[in-house]
Amino acid sequence: MQLANHHAHSYFSDGRLSPRDYLQEAIAQGLSAYGFSDHAPIPNSTVGLMSLEGLERYLVEIDTLKELYEEDIQVYKSLEVDYIPGLITMDSPYIVEAKLDYVIGAVHFVDAFGDGTPWGFEGSVENFERGVEEIFQGDIQMAVERYYTLIRAMVAEYRPKIVAHLDRIKKLNQGERFFSEQSLWYREAVEKTLTTIASSGSIMEVNTKGYYKNEIAEPYPGRWVLAKAKEMGIPVHLASDAHHPRDITKGFEFGASLLLETGYEEVTILSEGDWVPAPLKPSKLHSISS
Ligand SMILES: [Zn+2]
Numbered sequence: 627m628q629l630a631n632h633h634a635h636s637y638f639s640d641g642r643l644s645p646r647d648y649l650q651e652a653i654a655q656g657l658s659a660y661g662f663s664d665h666a667p668i669p670n671s672t673v674g675l676m677s678l679e680g681l682e683r684y685l686v687e688i689d690t691l692k693e694l695y696e697e698d699i700q701v702y703k704s705l706e707v708d709y710i711p712g713l714i715t716m717d718s719p720y721i722v723e724a725k726l727d728y729v730i731g732a733v734h735f736v737d738a739f740g741d742g743t744p745w746g747f748e749g750s751v752e753n754f755e756r757g758v759e760e761i762f763q764g765d766i767q768m769a770v771e772r773y774y775t776l777i778r779a780m781v782a783e784y785r786p787k788i789v790a791h792l793d794r795i796k797k798l799n800q801g802e803r804f805f806s807e808q809s810l811w812y813r814e815a816v817e818k819t820l821t822t823i824a825s826s827g828s829i830m831e832v833n834t835k836g837y838y839k840n841e842i843a844e845p846y847p848g849r850w851v852l853a854k855a856k857e858m859g860i861p862v863h864l865a866s867d868a869h870h871p872r873d874i875t876k877g878f879e880f881g882a883s884l885l886l887e888t889g890y891e892e893v894t895i896l897s898e899g900d901w902v903p904a905p906l907k908p909s910k911l912h913s914i915s916s
């Protein structure tokens with residue numbers, strides 16, 4: 627199993643408990659590395675989860691923990707940074723000044739309602755329908771394609787080290803309520819996005835949160851996307867997107883078995899500051915406890 631997690635939220639954004647609580651659990655589970663990636667502040671908006679002042683405290687806290695736990699575990703400082711052109715991108719000054727170890731780039735908002743409120747598509751079915759209706763005149767294909775266009779723009783322009791939960795737009799699409807993943811247009815949108823990621827050098831995360839929260843039966847992204855990504859040589863890693871210390875490696879076994887099935891033999895994790903390959907299966911020479 628992957629002995630690291632690089633995507634986690636503490637009480638500095640929408641997670642529970644302190645970063646220290648996560649590290650104690652990570653050490654108890656024998657992880658080699660742990661990265662914090664609370665949601666970056668989104669200024670001048672009603673949708674931000676962290677203030678700029680909160681960001682300062684967060685950065686100090688993670689730096690303090692790096693030193694405090696130096697002997698026990700590698701601690702990394704990151705943020706999950708939204709891409710909302712005009713509001714926040716990976717080169718917003720306070721993101722650059724944060725001197726992060728890596729950046730997770732994410733699209734949680736697609737354009738905005740008439741009053742300027744960004745459309746967060748993950749909340750409820752009602753809000754999803756409202757966004758499609760009011761922003762895209764009821765055209766689901768246009769809405770979903772716009773989501774993937776934003777991811778491509780983010781990756782092409784900013785090359786975040788990690789691309790978060792690639793097909794998150796399907797969160798509320800259980801039973802293909804809104805669209806079919808088999809439609810030609812959907813597959814084309816995803817494949818085009820994978821092509822952009824493949825040429826960016828970014829790592830695509832395999833986010834297990836939807837699986838262990840029973841949102842969907844797979845990680846984000848799902849099986850066919852992973853198989854395509856493997857063909858294109860895109861590096862991946864497992865990310866629990868934990869919002870509570872009990873979730874720091876949840877779904878990793880399932881995620882790892884899915885990766886092996888789709889042809890992946892290794893994940894990419896941070897080790898002493900470098901992103902390095904780590905085998906998904908322990909080699910015969912080294913036992914898992916070594
Ligand atoms: Zn996210």
Ligand SMILES: [Zn+2]
Nearest residue numbers: 633635706867
């Ligand atoms: Zn997250």
